[in-house]
Amino acid sequence: MPLGTLDRTPPPFFRQGPSALTRVVFFSALALFLMVADRRLVVVEPLRAVIATVLHPIQQALLVPVQALSTGGEYLQGLAAARASEAEARRLMADKAERLSRLEMLEQENARLREMLELRAAVPARTQAAEVLYDRPDPYTRKVVIDRGLTQGIVRGSPVIDHTGVIGQVTRVYPLTSEVTLLVDKDAVIPVLNTRTQVRGVAYGDPLRGGLELRFMPTNADVREGDELATSGVDGVYPPGLPVATVTRVERRADSSFARITLEPVGQLASARHVLVVEPVGLSLPPPPEPEPEPAATRRGARSR
Structure with a gap:
């Protein structure tokens, strides 16, 4: 029988379903829908929390060899580093005792x-130690994951610091882990205070x-290279006085009303392993007083008018 007369159409049992183009269009539309729904409606947040909880033991097991x-x-x-550190610690201890x-x-x-001026005492901030597990794999963001979550009392918005200064803020909380957005991320914003001039700004x-970058500062603002910036504490999130960054460059251009000020973060963002999660200041403040009810005579006078 000539080969050209053979039927090359596969029987129904071996058919593969929808075409490749149909599947590409379907999954592309599904991915676009999930991205929009997650961004606008936050419908994927519970699923992300469940997946993070399920994968947590696997992540811990994979981190054991590392x-x-x-x-x-x-x-x-x-050993040698410990001996050198001991000598340095003894020297610092003597200096610290005097200070x-x-x-x-x-x-x-x-x-x-403060008693003479009747000023309110500083609000004590509660802290909790945590360990950085790994960096987020997304190349377009600067985020890390720590080993504390909802079960340990971590709340969204908590500042995260190391032994040198602020490194970021908790932006997502899962049952066993939390996601920290570092200060150098494109979505990171922190109110700061110039310790030399006491002028507030936003980094x-x-x-x-x-x-x-310290933005929206006028070109004639008193900002110099080497100025140290700390948290201002006016946002109700960061405690005041935490080191944030140092001014490394100030550009004043004639064609702009604002100066271009570049900052170098003080915290060890790339190498921090053990950090402290600070409770937001707003959670420690007393609730605002309730408005006092108006006297009955005042209410009757307002109705008569």
């Missing part, structure tokens, strides 16, 4: 002055340069 290798290398190389004695005197004087993340 942590073991890192810990082993630190153990083999740590501590002066600090206690200043605290007592500050308390007396924005600049991921292209790996730093921050």
